[in-house]
């Protein structure tokens with residue numbers, strides 16, 4: 315596996331692969347890799363001749379300094395996992411390599427970047443879109459793989475690609491979960507052992523909400539029930555819970571306030587534990 319730490323090295327290998335008419339697949343990550351990430355890499359390796367993974371903790375998408383400082387960094391272990399998964403190249407730039415200039419182009423995704431995650435993490439999606447745009451320009455992938463775990467992010471990326479006419483196919487991949495239903499996340503290691511034991515309630519509350527929604531319950535009742543279920547654990551507070559209608563191929567999300575039809579509905583949740591905030595979502 316090639317390890318590229320500068321944009322120059324990365325571009326040299328990309329140019330070589332393109333000159334051999336290879337199809338390039340790309341998986342952007344922030345490292346601290348787990349089975350959820352590896353599922354994306356394995357699919358990428360299967361579907362492309364040259365697979366690139368980036369490992370970059372992107373400061374532009376953090377609105378909380380502590381979260382950025384405490385974000386797990388496990389480079390050595392990440393490299394082993396990527397090598398094992400037969401990734402061809404890993405790009406590990408420094409912050410200075412990615413952002414040599416202070417002034418950055420700013421994109422705006424309207425309501426999509428202001429609801430849910432965007433509401434509680436202002437500027438988060440501008441930071442995500444900026445880094446993904448820069449990475450796509452460098453890696454020139456034919457296909458790029460994103461997890462449904464971060465569903466709103468996936469919709470922002472769809473909008474980015476559509477609006478900028480980028481020639482890359484965005485491939486959504488299902489959320490990989492632990493046996494007890496907890497969505498895998500690099501941040502799970504920062505849960506206390508009691509919080510980790512209680513964490514299945516997050517996904518369970520989503521499943522219950524979807525069942526109640528399908529059964530015709532009012533969204534306001536469902537919201538109350540989710541809050542009670544999560545906060546009954548005492549270790550968590552609910553940050554938001556939303557039901558929304560999504561158009562996954564268009565990249566749009568519209569929050570629901572009344573029950574009209576149950577088609578293309580997803581439930582979204584964010585929960586605060588003592589030192590970390592967790593998100594999840596599920597489809598009907």
Ligand code: AMP
Pocket residue numbers: 342343344345350351353354459460461462463464487488489490491497498499500
């Ligand atoms: P991150 O390193 O958290 O920025 O995630 C990098 C990519 O992996 C994103 O496309 C995530 O949506 C995806 N991802 C993270 N966790 C999971 C998971 N449990 N299942 C599937 N994809 C995931």
